[in-house]
Amino acid sequence: MRRVAAVLIIVTAAVLLLEVLPNAVFHAAGAPPEAEPAEQNLAIIVNQSNPVDNVSFQELRTIFLGERSHWPNGRRITLVMLEPGQPERKAILRTIYRMTESDFSRHFLQGLFTGEVFVSPKTLASPVGVRKFVFNVPGAIGYVRATDVDETVKVIRVDGHLPDDKDYALRIPARPAK
Amino acid sequence: MDMSKTLLRMRGFGDIAFHGSNTPGSTTAFSLGQLNLFVTSDISEKFKFLGEIVFEGGPDNIYGVPSGETNKFSVDLERYLLQYSHNDYFNVSVGRYHTAIGFYNTAYHHSTWFQTTTGRPLLFEFEDRGGILPIHNVGVSATGRIPSGSLGLHYIAEVGNGRSSRAPLDQEPVQNEIDENTHKAFNLALFARPIAVQGLQVGFSAYRDVLTPRASPNVGETILAAHAVYQLPNFEWLNEAMVIRHAPQGSSRVFETPAFYTQLSKRFGAYRPYFRYQYINAASSEPIFPDVRLRAGPSAGLRYDASEAVALKLQYDYTALRQQAGTNSLTLQLGFTF
Numbered sequence: 001m002r003r004v005a006a007v008l009i010i011v012t013a014a015v016l017l018l019e020v021l022p023n024a025v026f027h028a029a030g031a032p033p034e035a036e037p038a039e040q041n042l043a044i045i046v047n048q049s050n051p052v053d054n055v056s057f058q059e060l061r062t063i064f065l066g067e068r069s070h071w072p073n074g075r076r077i078t079l080v081m082l083e084p085g086q087p088e089r090k091a092i093l094r095t096i097y098r099m100t101e102s103d104f105s106r107h108f109l110q111g112l113f114t115g116e117v118f119v120s121p122k123t124l125a126s127p128v129g130v131r132k133f134v135f136n137v138p139g140a141i142g143y144v145r146a147t148d149v150d151e152t153v154k155v156i157r158v159d160g161h162l163p164d165d166k167d168y169a170l171r172i173p174a175r176p177a178k
Numbered sequence: 179m180d181m182s183k184t185l186l187r188m189r190g191f192g193d194i195a196f197h198g199s200n201t202p203g204s205t206t207a208f209s210l211g212q213l214n215l216f217v218t219s220d221i222s223e224k225f226k227f228l229g230e231i232v233f234e235g236g237p238d239n240i241y242g243v244p245s246g247e248t249n250k251f252s253v254d255l256e257r258y259l260l261q262y263s264h265n266d267y268f269n270v271s272v273g274r275y276h277t278a279i280g281f282y283n284t285a286y287h288h289s290t291w292f293q294t295t296t297g298r299p300l301l302f303e304f305e306d307r308g309g310i311l312p313i314h315n316v317g318v319s320a321t322g323r324i325p326s327g328s329l330g331l332h333y334i335a336e337v338g339n340g341r342s343s344r345a346p347l348d349q350e351p352v353q354n355e356i357d358e359n360t361h362k363a364f365n366l367a368l369f370a371r372p373i374a375v376q377g378l379q380v381g382f383s384a385y386r387d388v389l390t391p392r393a394s395p396n397v398g399e400t401i402l403a404a405h406a407v408y409q410l411p412n413f414e415w416l417n418e419a420m421v422i423r424h425a426p427q428g429s430s431r432v433f434e435t436p437a438f439y440t441q442l443s444k445r446f447g448a449y450r451p452y453f454r455y456q457y458i459n460a461a462s463s464e465p466i467f468p469d470v471r472l473r474a475g476p477s478a479g480l481r482y483d484a485s486e487a488v489a490l491k492l493q494y495d496y497t498a499l500r501q502q503a504g505t506n507s508l509t510l511q512l513g514f515t516f
Binding site: 058067068069070074076098099100102103105106107109110112113114115118119 | 259261285292373411486
C-alpha cells in the first residue's frame with residue numbers, strides 16, 4: 001500500500017504540473033486570444049422577450065455545454081447551432097467549447113445518456129434560419145455574425161461587451177470578398 | 179400533444195470482445211457484450227422519458243432470455259426514468275436509475291463505447307456481475323444546482339428500494355416491486371465543478387440502507403464515497419475512494435471494506451493509452467460479500483478510435499487475490515454506437 005500511495009503522490013504532482021495548472025491559468029484568463037488577420041464579430045442572439053441582457057463568458061459556456069437548462073424567467077433554453085463546416089460554428093467550437101466536431105457530438109451524446117443534458121441542440125443550415133428560429137422560440141439562443149443581425153432578435157452582451165466593443169471575446173475570420 | 183410527430187429517439191450501443199485469462203476454469207472466447215437500446219422522448223417542455231433496454235448474455239450462453247427469477251425482466255430495463263425539469267435547481271426523476279454513489283456510476287452507464295477502458299472498475303461492476311455496490315435503484319431522484327457562484331455546487335438526493343442482500347448471487351439484486359424489507363435506501367451526493375478549472379469535479383456521497391439476508395439478522399449498510407476527477411476531451415484522470423460499512427444488528431462487530439481506483443489516460447490523435455489501478459479489500463468473514471476478499475492490481479491498455487462511432491481497445495489486467503495466485507487477462511474489444 002505504501003508503494004501504491006507513493007506512486008499516486010508522484011502521479012498527482014505530475015498531473016497538477018503538466019495538465020491541471022496550465023489549464024486553470026488559461027481559463028482564469030478568460031477566452032483564448034485568437035489573433036486573426038481580418039476578423040468579424042460573432043453576436044450571441046436570443047429572443048426579444050428574453051429578459052437577459054448580459055452573460056459572463058463562463059455562463060455562456062455552461063449554457064452552450066447544456067449544463068444550464070433554464071433561463072431566469074423559467075423558459076427552457078433551446079440551443080441552436082449552425083451545421084458542421086460553417087465558419088461561425090467552427091468559431092464557436094474553438095472559442096466557447098474548445099472542442100473538435102467529434103468531441104462536441106460525443107459531449108452531447110454523453111450528456112443525453114447521463115440525463116444531465118435535457119435537450120440536444122437544434123441544428124440549422126443558415127444564419128437566416130438561426131435568426132428565424134430564435135425569433136419564434138422564446139427560450140432560444142444562437143449565434144450569427146454581427147453583420148447578419150437584424151431587429152427580429154436581441155443581441156446579448158458577453159462579459160459586458162457588445163460585438164462592436166474592443167474587448168469582445170467572440171471573433172470569426174471575415175467572409176472572403178466576392 | 180402533436181400526434182403526427184415521432185417523439186421517440188433511439189440510439190444503440192454494443193460491443194464484441196475476444197478475451198482470455200489464466201483464471202482456473204476459464205477459456206479463451208469471443209463474447210457479445212451488452213446490446214443497449216437507449217431511448218429518449220421529449221414528452222413536453224418539462225417532461226422527458228429516458229430508458230436503457232439492454233440485451234445481455236451470461237455465462238449460461240443465454241442471450242436476452244429470462245431466468246424466471248423474482249425481480250428479473252426477460253430483457254433488462256437498466257434505466258427507466260420519467261424526468262421532470264422544473265428549473266436548474268430542481269429536477270426530479272422517478273423510476274429505475276443509476277445510484278449517485280461516487281462519479282463513475284452516473285457518468286457511465288451501459289455502454290463500453292463511452293468508457294475509455296474495456297469495462298467498469300471492479301468497484302462499480304454491475305450487481306448481476308458480482309458487483310458490490312447498489313449500482314441500480316428503483317425510486318425517486320432529485321438533482322440540481324446549488325447557488326454557489328464560481329464553485330459550481332450540485333446536489334443529488336435519492337430514495338429507493340435499495341438492493342437485495344446479494345445472497346444468493348443468482349437472484350436479481352435490484353429490487354423492483356418486491357423489497358426484502360420496508361426500509362428504504364437513502365443517498366445524498368454533493369459535488370462541485372469549479373468554473374476556474376474546466377473539467378474538474380470533486381464530490382462525496384453518503385448512502386444508507388438496511389439489508390435482510392436470508393436466515394441471518396438484518397445488516398445496516400453505509401457507503402461513504404469521495405471522488406476527484408479531471409476530464410477534458412484529450413485527458414482524463416479519475417480518482418474515487420470509498421468505504422462500505424456493514425453492521426449486523428445485534429452484533430458489536432462492524433465490517434469495513436475500503437476500495438479505490440485511479441485511472442489516467444491521454445489522447446494522441448486517434449490513440450488513447452490508459453492505465454488504471456484498483457483495490458478492494460473485504461474481510462473473509464464479510465457478511466454480505468464473503469466471496470470478494472482482496473482484489474487489487476493494475477490494468478493497462480490502448481484505445482483506438484477507428485471512427486467517430488467505433489473504438490477498438492486492447493487491455494491487459496493483473497488482479498492480485500488473497501491467498502491465491504494472481505490472475506492475468508487480456509481483452510480485445512470492439513465498442514460502437516449506432
